[in-house]
Amino acid sequence: MRKLFTITVIILLLFSYSSAEARLLNHPSIPKESLDIEKVAIVVLKDEKSEQEIKRLVTSGSNLELRQIYKYALNGFSVKGKQIDIERLSNQIGVSMVSPVNTYTAHADDNIKLIGGEDVRGLFDHRNERLTGKGVKVGVIDTGIDYNHPDLRINYGGGQDLVDEDNDPMETKAEANESTLHGTHVAGIIAANGKIQGVAPEATIIAYRALGPGGSGTTEQVIAAIDQAIKDKVDILNLSLGNNVNGPDLPISLALNKAVDHGITAVASSGNSGPRSWTVGSPGTASKAISVGASTPTMKIPYLEVDGQKLRLDLLQGSVEWDFNKSYEMTFAGIGSKEDLKDVKGKIALLERGELSFTKKGINALEAGAVAVIIYNNTKGRFSGNLESDVSIPVTAMSNREGERLKKRMAKGKLFASTYIMEEKDLLADFSSRGPVTSTWEIKPDLVAPGVAINSTVPGGYLPLQGTSMAAPHVAGACALIKQAHPDWGPEKIKASLMNTAKPLVNKKGKSYRTYEQGAGRIQIEQAIKTETLVMPASLQFGKFQLSDRMHEHSGFVTVENTSLNSQRYSFSVPPAENGLSWQLPLSFYLKPGEKKRLELKLAVDPTMLNKKLYDGNLVMNAGSQEIKLPYLYVLEEPNYPRVMGFSFGKGDKKDTFRYEVYLPGGAEEFGIAMFDPESLRFIGFLDWKREVGKGQILQEIKSEQLPQPGLYLLKVFAKKSGKEDSIESYLHIQPNGQIEEQSASMQNIGKFD
Structure with a gap:
């Protein structure tokens, strides 16, 4: 069966209804027998109703079974019954939406230092205690956690198991091939406090096991976990899960927005379907949540120089570092079987991917005396992989095109390659999902954080993993530190502090990533805590323009708050000139300490002069000595998003x-x-x-x-x-x-x- 991510979770996909029962009964493509199949659905109400009113609504003229009443995360409930009865329910007065429960997918040791996690230990809160996340409750909705892990047991604060319906959110261990480790890894990035330390090592972790054996769960369980987290009044909520559906209105995203309304700072991973655009998935599409993409920590990347050409190598997960700068002879050795590796002693072995595991290839090459292994792909493009056991020589990967080129070169005679190391950091991970969000045209992800080769806790030890699942808990931990430093700040201010002070990233060619790829940029915790100005919201979307709208004007509104102890002057830099665009920005102004002001930012567009479907950039506000960049986005007519x-x-x-x-x-x-x-x-x-x-x-x-x-x-x-x-x-x-x-x-x- 297909696998979209390493960890499988549950997603709720929106079901579109129209003219209800008559449509169902008369639709030629819907088998009448399917109307008798029992299903589970989420019902969203227009207005708040009491438990008794909900029970009357469900039992009135139907055979539906009421399952869950959501008190906080959604204004609604879940039911089980025949499709035709569920469809009748969708026509009842007061019902806003009915959506079925389906199955959906979950989505380096320098990482914490890079984002300022070590620097903030020198800062203190209002009680004169170091910033460690102490006193802040972080909810983790995931596969549960191993609360007996020595690095986690100190900060474990209890939780709920929404799979087995008890208060023991332990990771799945017993089932063969169905054990999990994802939640423990995520929790360690946030608040490990032992052999390794998380971003907020003294934060309290509240675990919600919504995903059971194999990382599978249901929409009901995920929403029930959000509901319970709201009831428990956690401060921060992390969801390192998601799917490949780019939709802003799925019930799980609505539930996250509701959690934010209750004062919880919600953090979600953007997804692992990059690098193409429009790949961000729910709940990373939730408007009020902080959607997080993945960047690289500081990484030592091995390179080869062959005949004057530089070739980048990708270390397999679990490989030893490539730490030598020398010249070696290279030789092609087939797939890496023992028979193929008769002449590799003291050489770099080039192997073709396939038939044998990466680990077996590495062990065979080691025993034959090779100094390093390069495995080239057997299909188009690059790849990444893992070693299942220790191999004491480097094992790396390269693309099929590069490997075949080297193989042909070796066939002509001896080939020597110079090896060296280059340091890379703050690049977007190829797998990190990009935006924008369909229909709302919002910028997502909002931020990026390290998500490549992240070492953290797993049941029984430690393991490096990668994904936006690893990036999101960096931000959740950062939010815990900000909450400790500023206990009166709510979700909007915490989100703004991170986005207003983020570091915009550039690619290997020095060109800035687009706003819908990186949001505001990579988080910088110390700057976020020390910021003297907040601009909310921290990004702007001006909507969709039509060709018929000659010189149509759209407005965006932001609130600027002076959080410093001194009066500050504010002004906007003039945006670069562009044909068809005209900005009207506020004149410079002053704010006293604690004072705030609401501003209108106007964008006039002549669509007939535009030649693209999507425009984005950053407005720059000068706030005293601080420069704040506000990402913006607008689209022309129907942009080229995926239709299916x-x-x-x-x-x-x-x-x-x-x-x-x-x-x-x-x-x-x-x-x-x-x-x-x-x-x-x-x-x-x-x-x-x-x-x-x-x-x-x-x-x-x-x-x-x-x-x-x-x-x-x-x-x-x-x-x-x-x-x-x-x-x-x-x-x-x-x-x-x-x-x-x-x-x-x-x-x-x-x-x-x-």
Whole structure:
């Protein structure tokens, strides 16, 4: 089965309803039997209702079972029952939205020093105590934690298990191949206090196990965990989980926004589907939460210089450092079997990926006397991997193109390569998901933090992992330190302090990353704590402009607060001139200590003079001696975002049925799932086809007799809107015994900005 991330969690995908029961009963593509299948759904109410009113609403004329009433995270509840009864419920007065519960995916030792985590130990709070996160409660919604770990047991403050419904949120250990470690790793980055130290080593960790064996859970459990965290009045909440659906209005994102309304600073990972744009996933799309992308800590990167050309190598996770600067002979040694490695003593062994594990290749090369191993990819592009046991020589990776080039060069005669080390830091990780957010056109992620080769606690020890799951807890820990230093600051001020003082990053060529790739930049904790000005919100979106809107004007509003002990002068720098744009920014002004002022920032646009679909940049405010950059974004007409995403196919809830799920962020004029022969690409037929489909999630049951004969099929899932078609390809293997297996055939077609 396909795997999107290392850790699998649950996501709630929005289901789009229209004209209710009549639509269901008369829709030609919905099997009538599917209306009798029992499902679980989340019901969001327009207005607050009492428990008795909710019970009357559920039991009135239906056979629905009331499961959960959410008191804090959502104004609503969950029910179980037949689809047709759930659909009837969606038509009741006072119901805002009904959304099914589906299955969704979770998404270096210099890291804490780099973001200023060590420097703040020299700062003190109002009680004259060092900034360590002491007295701050950080909730971690994840796979639970190993609270017996020596680096975590001191700061463990209890929690809840929403999977087994008890108060023991221990990581899954017993089930074969289903044990977890993700939550323990995340908790260690935030508040480990032992052999290693987290960002806020004296913060109190409250664990919420919403993801069980194998990292799997349900939307109900995740929202219930948010609900419980609100009830427990945690100060900070970390969700290192997510999916590949770029939608701002999924219930789990709404629940996070609600947590912020209750005074909790919510932090979520942006996702691991980069480096393409429009890949940020929920709940990293939640407007009020802090969405976090991944950057690199300080890393020593090995390079080869061959015939005057420099080649970058990627150390495999668990490899020893490449710490020598010499010239070595290189030799090609096949796949790295013992038979292939007869002439590698004292040389660098170039190996082709495949057949043997990375660890086996490394051990074989070590025993044959090689000084280092380079494994080149057997498919296009670069790759990363892990060693399963210690190998005392460096094991690295390179792309297929580079490897094949070196192999051909060696065939002509001896090849010598000079080796050296270069230090890199503050680059965006390729896997880090980028924005913007569909439909709201918001800038996400808001910030970035180290998320590559991050060493932290796991059950039984320590392990380096990477992902935006590792970046988010750096920010959660930073928020705990800021909360200790400024206990009266709420979520908006904490978020603004980090964004206003973030360090904008540049790529290897020295060019700034776009705002929808890095947000405001990489966090700097000490500067955030010491900031003398807050600008809220810390980023601006001016919405969508149409070609018919000649010189249309949009406004953005920010509140500027002087948090210093002295009066300060404020002014905006004039933005660079650009055809078709005209800014109207406030004149300079002064604020007394503690004083605040609301400002209007106007952007006039002549769309006929624009030649791109998406514009972004930074407005610069001069606040005394401080320079604050405010990321902004606006779009022209319908930008080139993916029209289809998040496809999966699996067993249905009833015998002899199957179900597919897919998300359409802007709806579609035409949607379909076409089947092809994978070898001849001959068109076989449609698994489903629809016109004028609304925005959101399609969740469709299919009877087994609707499927073709056993065999392997190529599925093309496509959606057309505004003259653009996007598609996702998957292989569907239908076995003779009726079992099916679906596996992604390619990355979804994510459009690039014009």
